[in-house]
Amino acid sequence: MTDDAGPTVDTDGSRSRAEESDPAIEARGLTYTYPDGTVAVSDLDVTVRAGERLALLGPNGAGKSTLLQLLGGVLDPDAGTRRYFGVDVSPDDVRDRLSVLTQDPSDYLFNPTVREDLEYGPAQLDVPAAEADARVACLAERLGLADLLDRPPFRLSGGQQRRAALASALTVEPDVLCLDEPVSNVDAANRATVLDLLAGLHADGTTLVVSTPDTELVPAVADRVLLLATDGTVAATGPTREILTDRPLLERCNLAPPRVVELFDEVGADDVPLTLVEAVARLNETDVQF
Ligand SMILES: Nc1ncnc2c1ncn2[C@@H]1O[C@H](COP(=O)(O)OP(=O)(O)O)[C@@H](O)[C@H]1O
Ligand SMILES: [Mg+2]
Known part of the structure; x- marks a missing residue:
């Protein structure tokens, strides 16, 4: 299974600034089986681009947490390879640049x-x-x-x-922060605080990988999505908007789109907003009277 990470060369085509253009994480063929024989991750390829915000989205049991821990070096794969910042090093060698928050x-x-x-x-x-x-x-x-x-x-x-x-x-x-369901169990005010903090880190150049089953959270934490199916295979990868507005694709993965997507989709809107804030802006542009 392969995600759709494109080339990460600079816009002028050069790779002179290797540090910035190399992917933060390149994982190939990752496979992990728990001691009881459960195969949680099987032959997955994931590229995390430097500076991006990537969501690992999928239903319960799809393997998100296991994959996140493999990417973050908390678990070692049974098979497959991981490279960090363009170099063949073990996760332990980049402990000062890579941080993981498990559940x-x-x-x-x-x-x-x-x-x-x-x-x-x-x-x-x-x-x-x-x-x-x-x-x-x-x-x-x-x-x-x-x-x-x-x-x-x-x-x-x-x-x-x-x-x-x-x-x-x-x-x-850290330069790269891998977070497993970072706001589950967190109340609304503190959720906003955490999301603000993550937005600030991203603005400062931190690469974020966030695992979640919650499509409502994704627009706040990711620009790109790797969508896992119920069987743990990669169902799709793509920009957040593309994935979150594809209802049949999400339904095949036991997920529903964000409620505003559902609402605007139901009333036949062309340009569907992803968040409440976008929805309010869209409504304010129209002549809808309540
Ligand atoms: N410690 C464990 N021992 C055995 N099986 C596990 C363990 N942790 C997770 N699993 C299994 O591995 C699969 C993937 O789990 P997980 O990575 O936690 O998925 P997700 O985070 O998407 O819910 C599931 O079938 C789950 O039951
Ligand atoms: Mg999980």
């Missing part, structure tokens, strides 16, 4: 306090203490964790733990 916050929260959890990553990478402190303070502020830093992480709520785990994945200031 289980306890993978990141194992110290007596949240502060120590957040300091752990920078300490592993020998980041000077003053710099690490500044990063922790800044992320705690941005993610609403400032009052929780001296608390034991296991005493936090599920949503607080997810935000603390996200902060810990960010303290190493």
Whole structure:
């Protein structure tokens, strides 16, 4: 199975700026079988372009979390190859550039306090203490964790733990961030905070890979989608708009499009908005009276 990642050469055709034009991750033939014999990922090819926002979208059990962990180096494949930043290196060799947030916050929260959890990553990478402190303070502020830093992480709520785990994945200031369902269990206000933070990271050049079964979330986190079918094969890859407006394709994957897509599609609109904000703008352009 192959995704549709095109060439990543610069617009003038040169590859002189190798660092920027090389894909962030190139995975070929990835295969992973759990110890009980469940084949979760089978012969998948994925290219993550530098600086892009890619969603791994698919129904429950399609293999998104397994694939994300293979891409992020949390799991090692039984077969297949992974290259990072254009070089044949193991994920461990790029730990300072690649961060993963799995679905289980306890993978990141194992110290007596949240502060120590957040300091752990920078300490592993020998980041000077003053710099690490500044990063922790800044992320705690941005993610609403400032009052929780001296608390034991296991005493936090599920949503607080997810935000603390996200902060810990960010303290190493990665170039590539792989996130598994980053806002599941997170309330509306904090969801907006997390999405704002991700938008800011993307604007600053961070490459994002987000796994989710939620088509409503995709427009906020991805410009391109790799859509997995129920059997774990790649059903399609393409720009977010193309995938999210293809109802038959989504239905074949046990998914529904975002509600606004469904609404505008039902009333026969040509140019279907993907989000509520786009829908409001579209309605304001028309003479519809309520
Ligand atoms: N630890 C595990 N042991 C055995 N099977 C697993 C384990 N984790 C996931 N699976 C199975 O692997 C397949 C893919 O799971 P997963 O990657 O979690 O999918 P998704 O994230 O798309 O819901 C599913 O059939 C799931 O039941
Ligand atoms: Mg999952």
